[in-house]
Amino acid sequence: MVKGKMSDRTMTRQVLLFISVLSLSSVHGQVSYSIPEEMAKGSLVGNIAQDLGLDIKRLKSGKARIYTGDSAEYIELNKERGVLLIKERIDREALCGQTTPCALDFQMILENPMELYTITIEITDINDNAPSFGKSEMKFEISEIAGTGARFMLERAVDSDVGVNGLQTYALKPTDHFKLQLKNQPDGSKKVEMVLHKPIDREEQDNMKLVLTAMDGGEPQMTGTLQIHVTVQDANDNAPVFTQEIYKATVVENSPKGAVLTTVSASDADRWSNSLVTYSTSSGTAGVSDLFELDRDSGELKLIGHIDYEKQKHYQIFIEAKDQGGLSDSSKIIIDVSDMNDNSPVINLISKSGSIPEDSRPNTVIAMMSVNDPDSESNGKVHCGINADVPFTIKSTSNTFYSLVTDSDLDRERDSEYNISVTCSDEGVPSLSSSVTLTLQISDVNDNAPVFERSSYEAYIIENNTPGLSIFTVEARDADWNQNARVSYILEDSSVNGVPVSSYVSVSADSGVIHAVRSFDYEQIKDFQFRVKAQDGGSPPLSSNVTVKIMIQDQNDNAPQVLYPVQTSSSLVAEMVPRSADVGYLVTKVVAVDVDSGQNAWLSYKLQKATDRALFEVGLQNGEIRTIRQVIDKDAVKQRLTVVVEDNGQPSRSATVNVNVAVADSFPEVLSEFTDFTHDREYNDKLTFYLVLALAVVSFFFIVSIIAILSVKCYRWRRERMFYKSNGNLPVIPYYPPLYADVGGTGTLRHVYNYEVCGTTDSRKSDMKYVRPYSQSVISLDGTQTLPHAPRDNLTNDDEDNQQKPPNADWRFTQGQRPGPSGAGGPPEMAMGTGPWPNPPTEAEQLQALMAAANEVSEATATLGPGTMGLSTRYSPQFTLQHVPDYRQNVYIPGSTATLTSNPQQQQQQQMLMQQQMAAQHQALQAQPSEAAAQPEPPKPAQTPASKKKSTKKEKK
Numbered sequence: 001m002v003k004g005k006m007s008d009r010t011m012t013r014q015v016l017l018f019i020s021v022l023s024l025s026s027v028h029g030q031v032s033y034s035i036p037e038e039m040a041k042g043s044l045v046g047n048i049a050q051d052l053g054l055d056i057k058r059l060k061s062g063k064a065r066i067y068t069g070d071s072a073e074y075i076e077l078n079k080e081r082g083v084l085l086i087k088e089r090i091d092r093e094a095l096c097g098q099t100t101p102c103a104l105d106f107q108m109i110l111e112n113p114m115e116l117y118t119i120t121i122e123i124t125d126i127n128d129n130a131p132s133f134g135k136s137e138m139k140f141e142i143s144e145i146a147g148t149g150a151r152f153m154l155e156r157a158v159d160s161d162v163g164v165n166g167l168q169t170y171a172l173k174p175t176d177h178f179k180l181q182l183k184n185q186p187d188g189s190k191k192v193e194m195v196l197h198k199p200i201d202r203e204e205q206d207n208m209k210l211v212l213t214a215m216d217g218g219e220p221q222m223t224g225t226l227q228i229h230v231t232v233q234d235a236n237d238n239a240p241v242f243t244q245e246i247y248k249a250t251v252v253e254n255s256p257k258g259a260v261l262t263t264v265s266a267s268d269a270d271r272w273s274n275s276l277v278t279y280s281t282s283s284g285t286a287g288v289s290d291l292f293e294l295d296r297d298s299g300e301l302k303l304i305g306h307i308d309y310e311k312q313k314h315y316q317i318f319i320e321a322k323d324q325g326g327l328s329d330s331s332k333i334i335i336d337v338s339d340m341n342d343n344s345p346v347i348n349l350i351s352k353s354g355s356i357p358e359d360s361r362p363n364t365v366i367a368m369m370s371v372n373d374p375d376s377e378s379n380g381k382v383h384c385g386i387n388a389d390v391p392f393t394i395k396s397t398s399n400t401f402y403s404l405v406t407d408s409d410l411d412r413e414r415d416s417e418y419n420i421s422v423t424c425s426d427e428g429v430p431s432l433s434s435s436v437t438l439t440l441q442i443s444d445v446n447d448n449a450p451v452f453e454r455s456s457y458e459a460y461i462i463e464n465n466t467p468g469l470s471i472f473t474v475e476a477r478d479a480d481w482n483q484n485a486r487v488s489y490i491l492e493d494s495s496v497n498g499v500p501v502s503s504y505v506s507v508s509a510d511s512g513v514i515h516a517v518r519s520f521d522y523e524q525i526k527d528f529q530f531r532v533k534a535q536d537g538g539s540p541p542l543s544s545n546v547t548v549k550i551m552i553q554d555q556n557d558n559a560p561q562v563l564y565p566v567q568t569s570s571s572l573v574a575e576m577v578p579r580s581a582d583v584g585y586l587v588t589k590v591v592a593v594d595v596d597s598g599q600n601a602w603l604s605y606k607l608q609k610a611t612d613r614a615l616f617e618v619g620l621q622n623g624e625i626r627t628i629r630q631v632i633d634k635d636a637v638k639q640r641l642t643v644v645v646e647d648n649g650q651p652s653r654s655a656t657v658n659v660n661v662a663v664a665d666s667f668p669e670v671l672s673e674f675t676d677f678t679h680d681r682e683y684n685d686k687l688t689f690y691l692v693l694a695l696a697v698v699s700f701f702f703i704v705s706i707i708a709i710l711s712v713k714c715y716r717w718r719r720e721r722m723f724y725k726s727n728g729n730l731p732v733i734p735y736y737p738p739l740y741a742d743v744g745g746t747g748t749l750r751h752v753y754n755y756e757v758c759g760t761t762d763s764r765k766s767d768m769k770y771v772r773p774y775s776q777s778v779i780s781l782d783g784t785q786t787l788p789h790a791p792r793d794n795l796t797n798d799d800e801d802n803q804q805k806p807p808n809a810d811w812r813f814t815q816g817q818r819p820g821p822s823g824a825g826g827p828p829e830m831a832m833g834t835g836p837w838p839n840p841p842t843e844a845e846q847l848q849a850l851m852a853a854a855n856e857v858s859e860a861t862a863t864l865g866p867g868t869m870g871l872s873t874r875y876s877p878q879f880t881l882q883h884v885p886d887y888r889q890n891v892y893i894p895g896s897t898a899t900l901t902s903n904p905q906q907q908q909q910q911q912m913l914m915q916q917q918m919a920a921q922h923q924a925l926q927a928q929p930s931e932a933a934a935q936p937e938p939p940k941p942a943q944t945p946a947s948k949k950k951s952t953k954k955e956k957k
Helices: 002-012 047-050 054-061 090-094 666-675 687-725 843-860 904-927 929-933 945-956
Strands: 017-020 026-036 045-048 065-067 075-078 083-086 104-112 115-124 139-145 151-153 167-172 178-184 191-198 207-216 225-233 248-251 262-265 277-282 291-294 301-303 314-325 328-336 346-351 356-358 365-374 382-386 392-396 403-408 419-428 433-441 456-462 471-474 488-491 505-507 513-516 526-535 545-554 561-564 573-578 586-587 591-593 603-610 617-620 626-627 638-647 654-663 752-757 767-773
Touching: 026 047, 047 083, 047 115, 065 075, 075 104, 090 104, 090 115, 104 346, 139 488, 151 328, 167 178, 178 207, 178 561, 191 207, 248 262, 262 328, 277 291, 346 433, 365 382, 365 433, 382 392, 392 419, 403 419, 419 603, 456 471, 488 505, 561 654, 573 586, 586 654, 591 603, 603 617, 617 638, 666 752
Parallel strands: 026 115, 139 225, 248 328, 356 433, 456 545, 573 654
Antiparallel strands: 017 026, 045 083, 065 104, 075 083, 104 115, 151 191, 167 207, 178 191, 207 225, 262 301, 277 314, 291 301, 314 328, 346 365, 365 403, 382 419, 392 403, 419 433, 471 513, 488 526, 505 513, 526 545, 561 591, 586 626, 603 638, 617 626, 638 654, 752 767
């Protein structure tokens, strides 16, 4: 009831409010309030949102909550209003005892982002406790001879309140013989003594009753009383006296029970029984009797309980020494408790994250914690750390608060989970530590593309497979997780021999199994390749590709095919063996092929049936049919052999061929023998027909060949006749060897000639044909005749022309200048000018010379003119050797001792000589018109080795 009145009064008082903001890394602010104790539940403490400058929405979105650690929760947060309310009744005396000021410290936590605010609430005292005595009464035995001024120690009152509400004064009634005396102690307490100020007389009053009243300073004032009973005794006029007014002792916490802390002593001047002193304690401090014990006779103070520095650091024990006459003295023992490092740091997790993505940036907060050590000084200084094998670090945000943050980049594929051990150690000796383990999951991010096991694959499949057959499986692995690691396989578009690869194979999107879409044929396609793409299910997806090569394996699905002898059902073909054939005579050879490959195409030949097995054998590998003995007269003319051709496949395939062999020396014998076999329709029915047909075909082709040859010969002969009849008027551009002339003046080349060169692949059969002299038909491009015709006697090849004249010494070549490959020297007969070439040219050199000559003809005919005999200025005397396109500088003309040269001086002499000869020929033509008008006979071609051989054969015939 008293407490209710006090509470109503204190609620009317103004609440003291002050706010202080601290600049800490994670502690964003600190707020302090002051409230009286014993406030009712739901009472307002303060508007925390307004005081911290926070929005109500921030309290809701940040999931604001109160963190008090292991302490009881007296305060609650109303997030709807942003205020702090009383959750439980606060008793200052139970919370803090005599400690002043009394304060509640707790934190308010906000998330997203994490924020920490420290809140301090000072609990002010109200006068809700009356002073009280440890005893309800005290008894004194006082000798009647006690003199005035005798002092008697009274029990002190205890008031749980502090300050003005605590114990203030005492009052003693009645005051007839005794008065109350208060003495201030050095520690601020008061010694309460009852002093005899008027002698007492046992005969007048042997018992007295007094009341000691203890009063506090609160409003209303509260008191406590102690009943004092005084018995008057006789004789003992000296009181005990302590040797010290204050005794001090020091005890280390966790000391064993029974330890002697100190010994007190008091002396009495009386003798005998009046000098015997006993010691006792008073209940000046709560809980002292449970921890300490004072020996009644010896005055030793022993420890009987457990001392904890963290609970109380100092103790005060009031002691009394009393003699047998009731006289006493009082003193005090002050006990200081020394701290030991007996408490490990206490780690409390305020907030933590269960998982973070692997792409989180450094310094991302994953946990916040508070660490406390109740020890003092260095025993209470704490340092925290984590295991070194994790990419995290711990940072101190204030004296007791720590944040666990990321220190480097994370990779879920390297570590998907971390067990972070936080260890906090104090600086005591020995050091004590505590640890806590946090499990953190790393969530996946699609940062890895699928990876195939190999850079390329090769798979094999046997031909003639069933469509849909599984060929091979490609597999790609993705280091990511869940959907990001789900791999799909896609066949990339490409073509094989112009056909889409999807018509050959297909790929299962889920399993990567490659199936054959069609049946493959090794004989059509032996291998092909394509690309498969592996794509994960991330967003955006990542992919990689690989090349797969499919090799088609051959299967023995083709039987051997016999190419020779050709098997027909309507014809009879026989191989002839003369009766004079020796052993090992090659009759024929069976030729067969197999379109398969490998051992499936390895063929072996066996003789299955034969008219006479002792006469023939077949080569196992080559199929050659040979005789194994001498043919005798008794051997039948008609022999029939059956040869089996077998491949080496599994299972093997084979083909058979029938070979007819005729053992005879002449064809009529064979024909009559084969005709007599009337019982064999296969050999007799159409033999005559095919023989006649073959003869007719051969005759037909022979006649056609003769006609074609004659036609060609006639055509060429007619063309030559027409050319001579036309007197050179045909629009034919002759070929002039560029810059070549007979400049020797010896008459070996009286005219400039054109030649038809017949080149064959065999240089020994090449021939050169004489066509016409230069003077007969040189036609300009405008169709006019520019050169006179030579007389007929100059065109004929007489014996004098056919014979080689002695060469001019100026035209001779040295051995190093003779034409040939790379200037090589010729044989001795060529050095004398008797051979067609100093060195026989190769086929490539002949072809090169002909092509170069043809090219020069085409260029020369475009620039023909009267002044230069139809040749361009390119072929003028000033034209140097380096402009000559022919690969030979000097050329021999077969059958002549003249040499064509490209020397400019010789060319000039040649042109002058040619002009003189042309003028002489022109005069001769005018003088003999009849001879000029006559049709000249075509010149005979020069004899070649081939023509000489033909003429020799004709003569022999």
